[in-house]
Amino acid sequence: MVRKIKTSRLLPVYLFSFMCLTSCVDTVLLPDDKTVDEDYWKTKSDVNQMVMGAYNSMLSSSVISNLIVWGDYRSDELVPVSSPTTVALTEINAVNVQTTNAYANWASFYSVINNCNIVLTKAKAVMDIDPSYTEGDYLTDRSQMLALRSLCYFYLVRNFRDVPYSAHAYMNSSEPMNITQSNPDSVLQACIDDLIEAEQNALDPSAYTDWRSKGLINRDAIDAMLADIYLWRASVTHSESDYQQCVDYCDKVIESKKANHVQGRNETVVKDYPLADGNEAFNKLFITQNAEESIFELQYDGTNNSNTAICQNFYKYKNNSSTTGYMKASSIFGTNAKIYINNNAAKNSDFRFWQNCYSVNSGAESFDVRKMITTTTSSTIDPNSRGAYTRDDRAYDRFAQNYIFYRLSDVMLMKAEAMTQLAADDKDIQLRQAFNIVQFVNSRSIYTNSLSSDSLKWSYYNTKTTMETLVLNERLRELSFEGKRWYDLLRYNYRHVSGVDYTTTLAKQSAEGRDFVKNSTDMLNLLIRKYTSGGQAAASKMRTEPYLYMPVYQSEMDVNPNLQQNPAFSSSKDYVKNY
Numbered sequence: 001m002v003r004k005i006k007t008s009r010l011l012p013v014y015l016f017s018f019m020c021l022t023s024c025v026d027t028v029l030l031p032d033d034k035t036v037d038e039d040y041w042k043t044k045s046d047v048n049q050m051v052m053g054a055y056n057s058m059l060s061s062s063v064i065s066n067l068i069v070w071g072d073y074r075s076d077e078l079v080p081v082s083s084p085t086t087v088a089l090t091e092i093n094a095v096n097v098q099t100t101n102a103y104a105n106w107a108s109f110y111s112v113i114n115n116c117n118i119v120l121t122k123a124k125a126v127m128d129i130d131p132s133y134t135e136g137d138y139l140t141d142r143s144q145m146l147a148l149r150s151l152c153y154f155y156l157v158r159n160f161r162d163v164p165y166s167a168h169a170y171m172n173s174s175e176p177m178n179i180t181q182s183n184p185d186s187v188l189q190a191c192i193d194d195l196i197e198a199e200q201n202a203l204d205p206s207a208y209t210d211w212r213s214k215g216l217i218n219r220d221a222i223d224a225m226l227a228d229i230y231l232w233r234a235s236v237t238h239s240e241s242d243y244q245q246c247v248d249y250c251d252k253v254i255e256s257k258k259a260n261h262v263q264g265r266n267e268t269v270v271k272d273y274p275l276a277d278g279n280e281a282f283n284k285l286f287i288t289q290n291a292e293e294s295i296f297e298l299q300y301d302g303t304n305n306s307n308t309a310i311c312q313n314f315y316k317y318k319n320n321s322s323t324t325g326y327m328k329a330s331s332i333f334g335t336n337a338k339i340y341i342n343n344n345a346a347k348n349s350d351f352r353f354w355q356n357c358y359s360v361n362s363g364a365e366s367f368d369v370r371k372m373i374t375t376t377t378s379s380t381i382d383p384n385s386r387g388a389y390t391r392d393d394r395a396y397d398r399f400a401q402n403y404i405f406y407r408l409s410d411v412m413l414m415k416a417e418a419m420t421q422l423a424a425d426d427k428d429i430q431l432r433q434a435f436n437i438v439q440f441v442n443s444r445s446i447y448t449n450s451l452s453s454d455s456l457k458w459s460y461y462n463t464k465t466t467m468e469t470l471v472l473n474e475r476l477r478e479l480s481f482e483g484k485r486w487y488d489l490l491r492y493n494y495r496h497v498s499g500v501d502y503t504t505t506l507a508k509q510s511a512e513g514r515d516f517v518k519n520s521t522d523m524l525n526l527l528i529r530k531y532t533s534g535g536q537a538a539a540s541k542m543r544t545e546p547y548l549y550m551p552v553y554q555s556e557m558d559v560n561p562n563l564q565q566n567p568a569f570s571s572s573k574d575y576v577k578n579y
Contacts, residue, residue, distance in 0.1 A: 041122045041125065043126065043133070044132050044133035046126065047137075050115070054116050056305075057112045058148070061309045063108045065103070065312075065313065066109070071483030071486050072481055072483055073089070074486045075485035075488075076526060077329060079328055080093050080326065084317055096541070097569070098569075100554050101550075101553075103550065104550045109155060117169040118169040119142075120149075120167070122169070124138055124142075136201075139201035142201065143222070146198040147195060147222050151405070154228070156187075159550050160552070161548075162182070162507065177560070178560045181505055181564060183503050183505050188502075191225075191229055203217070205260055215297065215298070221405075223249045223253045223256075224250075224405075224406040227247075228406075228414065231246040231417060233502075236494045243422050244418075246415070246418040247418045253295065254415070258274060275444050276291065277444060279378075279447075281293075281445070285407065287375060293409065295407055295411070296405045300400050300402055302399060307401045308397075311396060314372065315373045328366040328368055329367045329368070330366055331366060331529075332529050334363070339477065340477060349447040349449075350442075350445050350454070352480075355389075356371045357371075358389050359388045359391070368391055371481050374394075375392070376389075382449065410479055413441060413478065416435075416474075417491075423467075435458055438470055438474045442456050475488050489523055489526060492526075497518065497520055497545075506545070507564035510567040516544035517544060518545075519542055527542070551569035
């Protein structure tokens with residue numbers, strides 16, 4: 001199958017062709033229409049083009065749409081608009097996902113993985129052909145590809161649980177790929193091993209001062225990924241050692257950010273953490289972009305590429321005359337739901353309350369997403385003195401909005417979450433240390449004149465139970481619509497259940513006649529807040545662990561006889577025992 005290749009201004013290299021995991025893959029085409037095994041991989045430039053092409057393959061609308069749906073839409077953050085909508089989104093919202101659901105298609109992520117595998121397979125030999133391509137160049141390229149591949153597999157594990165794992169580069173369209181699924185424990189360990197290797201030869205975070213400091217995976221990004229994976233695995237297995245690894249890698253990122261911080265002109269006191277003030281953070285992170293506190297974000301320029309997935313889902317689904325995207329923020333972001341709350345009063349002084357969504361004080365049941373949509377600089381005045389932002393206009397195309405994977409406040413809150421779980425009891429000093437981190441993230445977003453009344457109070461959160469809830473809520477306030485919430489809820493769920501076996505696939509557990517672990521009622525109650533009706537019915541459908549994950553796409557099942565369906569979506573009648 002022949003596919004055209006386009007270029008990007010920011011990443012001026014060739015995009016790889018779409019690749020299907022099972023049955024066969026498309027041949028990767030180069031500008032001269034020769035396959036990768038012919039007259040290519042001869043120069044340093046060839047390798048650079050392929051490395052950047054792997055990054056570019058992450059820019060596809062299918063990748064970003066999956067990130068939005070998997071990470072946010074499945075959670076309590078987003079709801080579908082009444083019109084327009086899609087069958088796939090309607091199914092997910094009703095917890096009635098079919099095996100033909102478009103968001104069960106993992107092919108775009110395996111396309112990125114194969115692009116990484118091709119570079120990892122072919123690049124080393126170029127050192128023998130082009131002396132300008134040094135061992136240092138190769139090791140840096142290898143570091144980035146190992147990390148990008150690990151990031152993709154981490155997303156696949158969190159959304160499908162049992163996934164095929166391959167480090168093999170598929171070079172032509174006739175090569176079969178009928179491989180079986182691996183258990184999630186082995187895939188996560190492979191990711192950890194690769195990231196540990198990648199860290200040793202990673203780009204220094206200070207190597208670049210332009211977009212590459214955030215657009216290429218450097219040591220900070222790798223350490224953030226390791227912290228995230230360890231936190232996930234610790235939550236599943238209740239492992240103290242994994243929680244500690246999370247803390248250690250978070251510390252590496254935090255210390256690196258501190259070491260590379262450039263003190264601002266008006267910064268008279270050195271902060272404990274180099275976060276922008278709340279009246280500047282939104283503009284720096286989501287309008288100017290590539291902020292100092294950012295760690296890794298995909299780069300869009302709006303000319304050669306456009307982030308159509310964010311536009312279509314959050315803003316304009318079709319064209320410039322569209323008045324809505326496919327989804328909105330749920331009612332939990334309004335004044336009635338009061339997620340921005342402290343001391344039993346709505347936290348109207350929290351800049352994020354006004355900045356994340358439009359018209360939050362309108363009394364509506366859902367709100368247009370403002371974060372990553374607006375290009376309007378937010379006001380620096382007292383939030384209480386203005387009304388809610390109303391929807392502003394921008395073009396449907398030329399949507400130059402980066403997609404952020406990691407930033408410093410995310411890492412800080414990961415550390416707080418891990419430290420809370422490491423606390424031996426309610427008197428453990430780690431609880432207070434975790435609170436201090438959350439308080440710093442929270443306070444930077446509070447209007448200065450309101451800090452004395454709206455600042456978090458330790459006396460309200462001095463137990464493990466209340467601290468766990470505080471961290472979960474602060475991550476919601478800080479990271480809403482950034483693809484984090486569903487995974488936060490799943491970690492919370494796993495910490496409150498026992499008996500999860502990540503060393504075997506769900507299909508094997510089903511074949512052995514095991515009862516699946518029941519999901520936490522507390523997690524389900526959080527999840528169903530977004531429903532104006534039918535919430536309990538939705539919760540009842542998510543009774544056991546398999547329902548936390550997506551089904552294997554039916555087209556993949558049809559062409560690969562070695563794949564096994566998630567038992568929650570199997571036609572087998574043997575599964576009724578878990579009803």
